[in-house]
Amino acid sequence: MPELPEVDHAAGVLRTAAVGRTVRAVRLLHDALKRRATPAALRRVRGRAVLGVHRRGKHQILTLDGGEVLHVHFRMSGDWHVGRAEEEMPRHARAAIVFTDGVRVALVDPRALSTVTVHRAGEFSLDDLGPEATDPALDAAALAARLARRRGPIKPALLDQRVLAGLGNIYAAEALWFARISPTARASSLDARRLRALGKGIRTALARAQRDPARYRESSDIGRFEVYGREDEPCRRCRTPIGRMVQAGRSTYFCPTCQEA
Protein backbone atom coordinates (compact mmCIF):
# COMPACT_ATOMS: atom_id res chain seq x y z
CA MET A 1 0.00 0.00 0.00
CA PRO A 2 2.31 2.49 -1.30
CA GLU A 3 3.04 6.01 -0.43
CA LEU A 4 6.59 7.24 -0.41
CA PRO A 5 7.77 5.47 2.77
CA GLU A 6 6.37 2.17 1.52
CA VAL A 7 7.83 2.59 -1.96
CA ASP A 8 11.18 3.48 -0.46
CA HIS A 9 11.09 0.34 1.63
CA ALA A 10 9.96 -1.75 -1.34
CA ALA A 11 12.76 -0.38 -3.51
CA GLY A 12 15.21 -1.53 -0.84
CA VAL A 13 13.70 -5.02 -0.88
CA LEU A 14 13.94 -5.08 -4.66
CA ARG A 15 17.52 -3.80 -4.59
CA THR A 16 18.59 -6.54 -2.22
CA ALA A 17 16.90 -9.18 -4.33
CA ALA A 18 17.84 -7.94 -7.79
CA VAL A 19 21.19 -6.15 -7.90
CA GLY A 20 23.92 -8.40 -9.19
CA ARG A 21 21.48 -11.01 -10.49
CA THR A 22 20.75 -11.73 -14.12
CA VAL A 23 17.24 -11.59 -15.53
CA ARG A 24 15.95 -14.84 -16.92
CA ALA A 25 12.53 -13.43 -17.70
CA VAL A 26 10.04 -10.75 -16.86
CA ARG A 27 6.54 -12.16 -16.88
CA LEU A 28 3.34 -10.16 -16.99
CA LEU A 29 0.41 -12.03 -15.52
CA HIS A 30 -2.52 -9.68 -16.00
CA ASP A 31 -3.99 -8.13 -19.14
CA ALA A 32 -3.85 -4.60 -17.76
CA LEU A 33 -0.07 -4.86 -17.34
CA LYS A 34 0.42 -6.68 -20.65
CA ARG A 35 -1.03 -3.70 -22.47
CA ARG A 36 1.98 -1.60 -21.49
CA ALA A 37 4.85 -3.84 -22.57
CA THR A 38 5.14 -5.94 -25.69
CA PRO A 39 6.57 -9.47 -25.62
CA ALA A 40 9.42 -8.17 -27.78
CA ALA A 41 10.28 -5.51 -25.23
CA LEU A 42 10.23 -8.07 -22.44
CA ARG A 43 12.59 -10.28 -24.44
CA ARG A 44 15.10 -7.48 -24.63
CA VAL A 45 15.78 -7.60 -20.90
CA ARG A 46 16.49 -11.33 -20.82
CA GLY A 47 20.08 -12.09 -19.95
CA ARG A 48 20.71 -8.62 -18.61
CA ALA A 49 22.31 -8.13 -15.23
CA VAL A 50 20.75 -5.65 -12.83
CA LEU A 51 23.23 -2.89 -12.11
CA GLY A 52 21.11 -0.85 -9.72
CA VAL A 53 17.69 -0.11 -8.31
CA HIS A 54 16.71 3.49 -7.73
CA ARG A 55 13.68 5.27 -6.42
CA ARG A 56 12.54 8.65 -7.71
CA GLY A 57 9.30 9.88 -6.22
CA LYS A 58 7.08 6.79 -6.18
CA HIS A 59 8.85 5.29 -9.20
CA GLN A 60 11.17 2.31 -9.05
CA ILE A 61 13.85 2.07 -11.70
CA LEU A 62 16.01 -0.95 -12.47
CA THR A 63 19.04 -0.21 -14.61
CA LEU A 64 20.35 -3.11 -16.65
CA ASP A 65 23.78 -3.76 -18.05
CA GLY A 66 22.71 -3.06 -21.62
CA GLY A 67 21.49 0.38 -20.60
CA GLU A 68 17.86 -0.71 -20.68
CA VAL A 69 15.55 0.41 -17.90
CA LEU A 70 12.82 -1.59 -16.27
CA HIS A 71 10.39 0.88 -14.76
CA VAL A 72 7.85 -0.05 -12.08
CA HIS A 73 5.12 2.00 -10.47
CA PHE A 74 2.95 0.44 -7.76
CA ARG A 75 0.13 3.00 -7.98
CA MET A 76 -2.53 2.05 -5.43
CA SER A 77 -1.80 -1.38 -4.09
CA GLY A 78 1.47 -2.86 -5.29
CA ASP A 79 4.16 -4.57 -3.26
CA TRP A 80 7.04 -7.01 -3.78
CA HIS A 81 7.11 -10.62 -2.75
CA VAL A 82 10.52 -12.29 -2.91
CA GLY A 83 10.62 -16.02 -3.34
CA ARG A 84 11.85 -18.71 -5.68
CA ALA A 85 10.69 -19.62 -9.15
CA GLU A 86 9.56 -23.11 -8.15
CA GLU A 87 7.24 -21.82 -5.42
CA GLU A 88 3.58 -21.20 -6.02
CA MET A 89 2.89 -17.69 -7.24
CA PRO A 90 1.48 -15.53 -4.45
CA ARG A 91 -2.15 -14.46 -4.61
CA HIS A 92 -2.69 -11.36 -6.76
CA ALA A 93 0.72 -11.64 -8.43
CA ARG A 94 0.50 -9.45 -11.54
CA ALA A 95 4.09 -9.63 -12.73
CA ALA A 96 7.31 -11.38 -11.83
CA ILE A 97 11.00 -10.92 -12.43
CA VAL A 98 12.71 -14.28 -12.48
CA PHE A 99 16.49 -14.41 -12.17
CA THR A 100 18.82 -17.03 -13.55
CA ASP A 101 19.62 -18.39 -10.09
CA GLY A 102 15.96 -19.10 -9.35
CA VAL A 103 15.17 -16.06 -7.24
CA ARG A 104 11.81 -14.59 -8.19
CA VAL A 105 10.44 -11.19 -7.28
CA ALA A 106 6.68 -11.06 -7.73
CA LEU A 107 4.69 -7.87 -8.02
CA VAL A 108 1.65 -8.43 -5.83
CA ASP A 109 -1.12 -5.96 -6.62
CA PRO A 110 -4.76 -6.82 -5.92
CA ARG A 111 -6.08 -3.94 -7.97
CA ALA A 112 -3.78 -4.55 -10.93
CA LEU A 113 -3.19 -0.85 -11.47
CA SER A 114 0.60 -1.16 -11.24
CA THR A 115 2.70 -0.52 -14.31
CA VAL A 116 5.81 -2.27 -15.57
CA THR A 117 7.48 -0.82 -18.64
CA VAL A 118 10.67 -1.51 -20.56
CA HIS A 119 12.81 1.22 -22.07
CA ARG A 120 15.78 1.10 -24.42
CA ALA A 121 19.06 2.67 -23.39
CA GLY A 122 18.71 6.44 -23.15
CA GLU A 123 14.97 6.42 -23.74
CA PHE A 124 13.76 6.70 -20.20
CA SER A 125 13.27 9.92 -18.29
CA LEU A 126 11.31 11.30 -15.39
CA ASP A 127 12.05 14.90 -16.26
CA ASP A 128 8.51 16.00 -15.52
CA LEU A 129 8.83 15.09 -11.86
CA GLY A 130 9.29 17.85 -9.31
CA PRO A 131 11.95 17.76 -6.62
CA GLU A 132 11.86 15.00 -4.04
CA ALA A 133 9.43 15.76 -1.25
CA THR A 134 12.11 14.65 1.21
CA ASP A 135 14.81 16.92 -0.22
CA PRO A 136 16.16 19.10 2.60
CA ALA A 137 16.80 21.81 0.00
CA LEU A 138 13.06 22.16 -0.39
CA ASP A 139 12.81 25.36 1.62
CA ALA A 140 10.18 28.09 1.62
CA ALA A 141 11.67 29.79 -1.45
CA ALA A 142 11.72 26.56 -3.44
CA LEU A 143 8.16 25.74 -2.44
CA ALA A 144 7.03 29.24 -3.37
CA ALA A 145 8.52 28.80 -6.82
CA ARG A 146 6.81 25.44 -7.30
CA LEU A 147 3.43 26.78 -6.19
CA ALA A 148 3.54 30.27 -7.67
CA ARG A 149 1.32 29.46 -10.65
CA ARG A 150 -1.13 27.22 -8.85
CA ARG A 151 -4.29 29.19 -8.38
CA GLY A 152 -6.27 26.27 -6.96
CA PRO A 153 -6.27 24.78 -3.47
CA ILE A 154 -3.02 23.63 -1.91
CA LYS A 155 -3.97 20.02 -1.22
CA PRO A 156 -4.50 18.91 -4.85
CA ALA A 157 -1.38 20.89 -5.81
CA LEU A 158 0.67 18.84 -3.35
CA LEU A 159 -0.50 15.66 -5.04
CA ASP A 160 0.72 16.82 -8.44
CA GLN A 161 4.01 14.99 -8.93
CA ARG A 162 5.27 17.77 -11.22
CA VAL A 163 5.16 20.08 -8.21
CA LEU A 164 6.70 17.65 -5.73
CA ALA A 165 7.70 14.05 -6.26
CA GLY A 166 6.59 11.53 -3.70
CA LEU A 167 3.78 13.11 -1.75
CA GLY A 168 0.53 11.14 -1.79
CA ASN A 169 -2.97 11.56 -0.45
CA ILE A 170 -2.18 10.53 3.11
CA TYR A 171 0.97 12.55 3.64
CA ALA A 172 -0.39 15.61 1.84
CA ALA A 173 -3.16 15.71 4.45
CA GLU A 174 -0.71 14.98 7.25
CA ALA A 175 1.72 17.68 6.10
CA LEU A 176 -1.03 20.30 5.97
CA TRP A 177 -2.17 19.35 9.45
CA PHE A 178 1.36 19.70 10.82
CA ALA A 179 1.68 23.05 9.04
CA ARG A 180 -1.76 24.19 10.28
CA ILE A 181 -2.77 25.09 6.73
CA SER A 182 -6.27 24.47 5.41
CA PRO A 183 -6.38 22.11 2.40
CA THR A 184 -8.49 24.72 0.62
CA ALA A 185 -5.96 27.54 1.02
CA ARG A 186 -4.97 28.89 -2.38
CA ALA A 187 -1.56 27.43 -3.23
CA SER A 188 -0.07 30.59 -4.71
CA SER A 189 -1.20 32.72 -1.77
CA LEU A 190 0.77 31.10 1.02
CA ASP A 191 3.09 33.56 2.73
CA ALA A 192 6.69 32.83 3.71
CA ARG A 193 5.79 31.82 7.23
CA ARG A 194 3.29 29.23 6.07
CA LEU A 195 5.59 27.97 3.33
CA ARG A 196 8.25 27.35 5.94
CA ALA A 197 5.69 25.50 8.03
CA LEU A 198 4.64 23.49 4.99
CA GLY A 199 8.19 22.43 4.18
CA LYS A 200 8.66 21.37 7.75
CA GLY A 201 5.29 19.63 7.80
CA ILE A 202 6.12 17.60 4.70
CA ARG A 203 9.37 16.42 6.20
CA THR A 204 7.79 15.70 9.57
CA ALA A 205 5.00 13.64 8.05
CA LEU A 206 7.32 11.59 5.84
CA ALA A 207 10.15 11.22 8.34
CA ARG A 208 7.79 9.84 10.91
CA ALA A 209 6.71 7.05 8.59
CA GLN A 210 10.20 6.42 7.30
CA ARG A 211 11.58 6.08 10.80
CA ASP A 212 9.66 2.93 11.67
CA PRO A 213 9.06 0.98 8.48
CA ALA A 214 7.41 -1.88 10.36
CA ARG A 215 4.56 0.29 11.48
CA TYR A 216 3.22 0.94 8.00
CA ARG A 217 2.27 -2.70 7.60
CA GLU A 218 -0.25 -2.57 10.39
CA SER A 219 -3.37 -1.32 8.73
CA SER A 220 -5.62 -0.61 11.66
CA ASP A 221 -3.38 0.53 14.47
CA ILE A 222 -4.54 3.60 16.26
CA GLY A 223 -2.29 6.59 16.11
CA ARG A 224 -0.70 5.83 12.79
CA PHE A 225 -1.81 9.15 11.33
CA GLU A 226 -2.70 12.51 12.79
CA VAL A 227 -5.66 13.25 10.52
CA TYR A 228 -5.88 10.76 7.66
CA GLY A 229 -8.86 8.47 8.13
CA ARG A 230 -9.87 10.12 11.40
CA GLU A 231 -13.16 11.74 10.36
CA ASP A 232 -15.24 12.77 13.40
CA GLU A 233 -12.46 11.82 15.79
CA PRO A 234 -10.97 14.60 17.91
CA CYS A 235 -8.07 16.62 16.55
CA ARG A 236 -4.92 15.72 18.45
CA ARG A 237 -4.16 19.41 18.95
CA CYS A 238 -7.52 21.04 19.67
CA ARG A 239 -10.09 18.23 20.07
CA THR A 240 -12.30 19.56 17.26
CA PRO A 241 -13.81 16.65 15.29
CA ILE A 242 -11.75 15.99 12.17
CA GLY A 243 -13.54 16.88 8.95
CA ARG A 244 -13.54 15.17 5.58
CA MET A 245 -14.10 16.66 2.15
CA VAL A 246 -13.46 15.61 -1.42
CA GLN A 247 -10.97 17.55 -3.54
CA ALA A 248 -10.13 16.53 -7.09
CA GLY A 249 -11.85 13.24 -6.42
CA ARG A 250 -9.76 12.37 -3.37
CA SER A 251 -10.68 12.38 0.30
CA THR A 252 -9.10 15.12 2.34
CA TYR A 253 -9.06 14.93 6.12
CA PHE A 254 -8.41 18.11 8.09
CA CYS A 255 -9.07 19.98 11.30
CA PRO A 256 -11.62 22.75 10.64
CA THR A 257 -10.32 24.71 13.63
CA CYS A 258 -6.57 24.67 13.69
CA GLN A 259 -5.86 24.56 9.96
CA GLU A 260 -6.18 28.13 8.67
CA ALA A 261 -7.62 28.95 5.26
Next chain:
DNA sequence: CGTATCCTGACC
Protein backbone atom coordinates in the same frame (compact mmCIF):
# COMPACT_ATOMS: atom_id res chain seq x y z
C1' DC B 1 -9.03 23.42 -12.79
C1' DG B 2 -12.28 19.09 -11.77
C1' DT B 3 -14.01 14.54 -13.46
C1' DA B 4 -13.85 9.95 -15.38
C1' DT B 5 -11.23 6.04 -15.99
C1' DC B 6 -8.30 2.11 -15.25
C1' DC B 7 -8.85 -2.50 -11.74
C1' DT B 8 -10.15 -5.54 -7.72
C1' DG B 9 -11.42 -6.30 -3.04
C1' DA B 10 -13.40 -4.99 1.45
C1' DC B 11 -17.11 -3.46 3.72
C1' DC B 12 -22.01 -1.57 4.55
Next chain:
DNA sequence: GGTCAGGATACG
Protein backbone atom coordinates in the same frame (compact mmCIF):
# COMPACT_ATOMS: atom_id res chain seq x y z
C1' DG C 1 -26.26 -3.42 -4.74
C1' DG C 2 -23.36 0.80 -3.59
C1' DT C 3 -19.16 3.10 -1.73
C1' DC C 4 -14.57 3.50 -0.95
C1' DA C 5 -9.46 2.72 -1.50
C1' DG C 6 -2.59 5.08 -0.09
C1' DG C 7 -2.19 6.89 -8.07
C1' DA C 8 -1.80 8.76 -12.45
C1' DT C 9 -3.61 10.39 -16.69
C1' DA C 10 -6.79 11.61 -20.56
C1' DC C 11 -10.04 14.72 -21.31
C1' DG C 12 -13.52 18.76 -21.06
